[in-house]
Amino acid sequence: MSAAEVHETVRWIGRVLAGADPFNVHRALAVMDREAPGRYEAIAAVEMALVDLKARARDLPVHSLLGGRVKNEVTFNAWIGTVPPDRAAHEAMGWLGRGFCSAKIKLSGTASDGIARVAAVRSAVGDRMSLRVDFNESLTRARRCRSSGASSPTP
Numbered sequence: 001m002s003a004a005e006v007h008e009t010v011r012w013i014g015r016v017l018a019g020a021d022p023f024n025v026h027r028a029l030a031v032m033d034r035e036a037p038g039r040y041e042a043i044a045a046v047e048m049a050l051v052d053l054k055a056r057a058r059d060l061p062v063h064s065l066l067g068g069r070v071k072n073e074v075t076f077n078a079w080i081g082t083v084p085p086d087r088a089a090h091e092a093m094g095w096l097g098r099g100f101c102s103a104k105i106k107l108s109g110t111a112s113d114g115i116a117r118v119a120a121v122r123s124a125v126g127d128r129m130s131l132r133v134d135f136n137e138s139l140t141r142a143r144r145c146r147s148s149g150a151s152s153p154t155p
Contacts, residue, residue, distance in 0.1 A: 001041050001081045003091065009042035017046070023057075025050050041081070077132070078103035085113070085120035092121040092129065102130040 001009070016035050017028055028050055032043045055062040063069045078095030080088050080103055092103055105121060107114035114133075121131060 001039065002083050002087070003079075003081065006039075006041045006045065006081070009036055009039045010045050012036070013039075013042060013046050022050055023054050025054070041079070075102060076100070078129070080105045080117070080121060082106045082108055082114075083117070085116040088117045089120040089124035092125050096125050096129055100129065102132070105131060105133050107133050107135050 013032055013036055017031060020028060020031070022028075025047060029043070029047060032039075032046060036043060051065060052062055055065050058065075061069075078092065078098075078100040080091050080095075083091065088105065095103055103121065103125075105114075105118055107117070118131065118133060121129075125131075
């Protein structure tokens with residue numbers, strides 16, 4: 001999904017959830033899974049917003065609702081969806097311009113378009129950003145092992 005598609009899906013989910021209990025995150029997740037299947041990025045954004053809303057309403061930091069603080073500082077990654085390479089490069093430059101020093105790039109399997117996407121981003125940002133990839137569970141266990149260099153599948 002592109003950032004624009006995530007934005008539009010979040011707006012649509014907002015209309016679907018209007019009037020529901022904003023503190024019942026489990027119910028909201030069930031509704032979103034049913035109404036927006038496969039729109040994981042948008043669902044995650046709404047889930048984070050609902051948890052943030054609940055914390056603010058209770059005058060608590062979010063980490064207290066999630067079991068407590070683990071770190072004092074959190075690094076955020078820029079996010080680049082499964083978009084054409086030239087668009088991925090453009091989005092990466094935008095993230096870089098906003099101060100991000102790390103980006104996660106979505107891939108679907110090992111197709112050449114994903115490799116081209118990563119190459120285009122690297123070419124655009126050079127060594128000014130750390131890059132990592134997210135295969136979205138699109139690899140088989142055996143393929144994950146070959147890609148990682150592991151000798152055998154592990155659960």
